[in-house]
Amino acid sequence: MQALEFGYVRSPDQDSATPARHPVVIVGAGPVGLSLAIDLAQRGQRVLVLDNDHKLSIGSRAICFAKRTLEIWDRLGVGQPMVDKGVSWNLGRVFHQDQPVYQFDLLPEDGHERPAFINLQQYYAEAYLVERALQLPGVEIRWHNRVTACTPHGGGAALTVETPEGSYALEAQWVAACDGARSPLRGMLGLESRGRIFQDRFLIADVKMEADFPAERWFWFDPPFHPGQSVLLHRQPDDVWRIDFQLGWDADPEEAKKPENIVPRVHALLGRDVPFTLEWASVYTFACLRMDQFVHGRVVFVGDAAHGVSPFGARGANSGVQDAENLAWKLDRVLRGQAPEALIATYGAEREYAADENILNSTRATDFITPKGEISRLLRDAVLDLARDHPFARRIVNSGRLSVPATLHGSPLNTPDADHFAGTQVPGAVLLDAPMERAGQPTWLLRELGEGFTLIVFGPAPDWAAGMEGLKVLSIGGDLADPRGLAAQRLDAQPGTAYLVRPDQHVCARWRAPSAPAVRAAIARALGA
Known part of the structure; x- marks a missing residue:
């Protein structure tokens, strides 16, 4: 390829x-x-x-x-x-030295078409x-x-x-x-771009081998086979495995990429009797930057x-x-x-907000993975020791907070709620998927959305909705069945509840009892009018 x-x-x-x-x-x-x-x-x-x-x-x-x-x-x-x-996966494991600390599930509930990763x-x-x-x-x-x-x-x-x-x-x-x-x-x-460059280097080694490791994300802090540093292991297709070795800031990138220096590191992880071939290697430095x-x-x-x-x-x-x-x-x-052309400016506002959220999470992970002082390292290791037995400490462990879509709180394209809702599906959130049925055949909520704006109504769709140009209307209970009730549960829906979804599948407005003027105003607002 x-x-x-x-x-x-x-x-x-x-x-x-x-x-x-x-x-x-x-x-x-x-x-x-x-x-x-x-x-x-x-x-x-x-x-x-x-x-x-x-x-x-x-x-x-x-x-x-x-x-x-x-x-x-x-x-x-x-x-x-x-x-x-x-290779689909939902589970990850964290190790400290030679001991497992805990495992996590990035998608603990079912009823989603796609895996976490x-x-x-x-x-x-x-x-x-x-x-x-x-x-x-x-x-x-x-x-x-x-x-x-x-x-x-x-x-x-x-x-x-x-x-x-x-x-x-x-x-x-x-x-x-x-x-x-x-x-x-x-x-x-x-x-x-401005931001922070972290004084540490990591080696990526792609190795081809037959191994019985599960399709999970494994992360080691201070393992015996690479003491004082961290290691990440991931399975890829074609029997290729990604291994990330922390090197430290003083490492020579060109020397680290030489096969004669990579092979001993891989042998230390796998054992000398495990055959493998080196497919590709690279050295990178952490950086969190944005324009x-x-x-x-x-x-x-x-x-x-x-x-x-x-x-x-x-x-x-x-x-x-x-x-x-x-x-x-x-x-x-x-x-x-x-x-109006001003709508493009909201791309900047929304995605700059998302970038800041990603940079914050990435910076925190990097600080935890690569402590720069003895006190920081002692604190990190104490958290890892506690996390074996105490769930509260696991929330502090950070081997990389894995990617989730940003909820665009405060976007000018959102219509603020006028009604009370529970749950996470606030204006600005990506619509959660759910298993549905159309004419008795299985489908998924996200696959039923239109290329433009979509109005999801729990119960019969209002007569006025059919006449709105450029709006797809989905009636849950009419066009689609919600056989497990997951769509209603995730959207905190009652009979008559409606959600307006943008073309990029973000919620931009919701009502307990929508009206034609309210929906028109929400669409106009989401178009930057």
Whole structure:
């Protein structure tokens, strides 16, 4: 799969007397850029993707894809092949030295279509996304096309693109910078990310072996086979295992990546009699950074280009895919003239809030995993000892708070509650899935939502709802059955309760007894009016 390459193809734009103008240009064909391109194309938009490379990612890189990412990819038509190929898991175990401390279940309740996580090498994820993108007539991907200049102006941005046959110029109405943590576009605009770089290094080693470890996340603090440091073990497809070894700040990254230095570490973990082959290795440094603002005129920064976190917690690629979903529907509405351009600014407000939440969680995990003083280490080890027998201490243990979608509290697109509700499904939350039935056949609540706004009504739908343009109405008890009552339970529903759900499946309003004016006002508010 990693050997798959995409050829350079000359574009008619390169022979144009004047720069061709595109409504959306996405820079970067990684998981985030491809997800954004597919989402926009499924909504009927024409999208150009430029990538400076011509192949899939090298090495496993991002491997932990969360339930929410899978739900987004379900909507984009790639969720099932990802799950079929990936290793599904819900359980994790924490060890201190050579003793188990406790285990945790990230999805303790049933009634969800997708697992808490799958492990899947990034190159597989990219392959499924490329395959899907190429099925859509609205997506064009140009490989070996490197953006070398970006000049914003009132109507968008002017781009200079370098190819094997020379450079050419483009005009873009909107530019989405999905070009990674080192984002060349960020540098072209004279922008930077700010935050904290942690003085520690970690080695990633992908090893291929046959082992009977379960499909769980195992994390060791100060194990006897790697004393004074931490180790993470994850199973991937194809009998490949990801091992992260903490190295310390003084480690030489180039020396650490040499096979003769990796093999003894792996033998110490597995035992010398366990055969394995080394597939890929990399050394990384923790960093928690973000741009001050994600939206700069009509250039919008998405994913790692906008924010970065340490990998423990799997918040990087997952938050990037959520960025893409947040931006796609808003950009579609603006391009259609159905929403003011100010709606794009709410992408910045909402996803900057989510980035801050991810950075906070990532920073806390990093501080716990890599204590920088003797007192901090003593405190951490005391917490680990307590956690063996006392559940309260387990809430303090932090081997990486794993990715969950941000609840967008305080978003200007939310309509505040006028009625009392219990539970977590507040305006700004991602709608929880639940098993449903349509005409006696099993289905899932999230799969029944529309591409636009959806009004979920528990009981008969009001007559006025059917006449609202662009609104899909789902009657629970009419269109759909809730055979286990989980949808009603999770949404704290009573007869007549209604939820308004945005195109990105976030709740934006809810009522005990909705009215036509209230629903119209909530939709207008969610469109930035």
